[in-house]
Amino acid sequence: MKKGKRTTIYDIAEKLGITASSVSRALNNSNQVNEKTKELIMKTADELNYKRNILASNLRKGHSKTIGIVVPRINQNFFANVIAGIEEATYQKGYNLIICQSGESHDKEIQCVNTLINQDVDCIVISVSADGNDYQHLQNVIDHGIQLIQFDRVAEELETLKVINDNEQASYEAVSHLIESGYKRIALLEGPQNLSIFKQRKTGYLRALKAYNIDVIDELIVENAWTKELGAEGTRKLLSLPQPPDAIFASTSDFSALGVLEVANAMKIKVPAELGVCGYANEGFSEITSPSITTIDQFSIYMGNTVANLYFQEKGNTDTISKPKTISIKPELIIRGSTARNGKS
Structure with a gap:
């Protein structure tokens, strides 16, 4: 292998003289591969410094375990704490976050959302910018089958999961x-x-x-x-x-x-x-x-926790008839x- 090249399952298969599919099954702990072969494959993977591409693996399974977040300003305490609250809850379940900042620009917000759609994220969490009142880009999220959760600043006309303050x-x-x-x-x-x-x-x-x-x-x-x-x-x-x-x-x-x-x-x-x-x-x-x-x-950190937990609660919900939940948090x-x-x- 060339220096700096990422080790793949094909490299492991070539070294052992077996098929790439056998390597893949062993790395995924399939019972279709006997224990002795699994041990050999795992040992070789370690020797070659093989790193699993978790994102690609999850995509093959139909989910990315990634949540995209779009906020107006990352450097405001409120939004930073909401993000921290989301991360606190999602980390426990092995999820990754992609964080985007709209800078209060409607055009940039659209770009952020489209980027996240193209990244095949499982969920997009957004607090909308002050610049603009056309939310077709958020409807596009729904049309792509991606869970959409709005918090704090929301487009009321869109029927999505929402976490708001009173x-x-x-x-x-x-x-x-x-x-x-x-x-x-x-x-x-x-x-x-x-x-x-x-x-x-x-x-x-x-x-x-x-x-x-x-x-x-x-x-x-x-x-x-x-x-x-x-x-x-x-x-x-x-x-x-x-x-x-x-x-x-x-x-x-x-x-x-x-x-x-x-x-x-x-x-x-x-x-x-x-x-x-x-x-x-x-x-x-x-x-x-x-x-x-x-x-x-x-209660911004709590709001972030609530957003994440709402996603996990609704992830397996197949009810498309009931109106999506809105959770209201009382400020102090x-x-x-x-x-x-x-x-x-």
């Missing part, structure tokens, strides 16, 4: 907390309304205001303020109003809440005494800012310094 209730509790802490003019930094999670969070905000008989003020709702930079830009506009807000709910992420904090600090506005700030997602930095940021924990409000107006956190 975004509306979480937002309701966050805004209720702000009101009960004495804040009266509560602004909302909202995300793209083509995504259901951001619509639900806005609904929770509006429901809380109604429950406490507080008027909805349109100028206190800032559209598409869902990054740190856009959060900061929206905050500057809000704090420049003749009647600025005394609290801001950054319903999109802790990154936009960080933008709020930076602007408040630059304008010498005291948080939480003069301005309450609440974020969303419990990013790692939210606990170490000054003040620490009140936020909403989405974490109260910290940025809303501790009464001295408690």
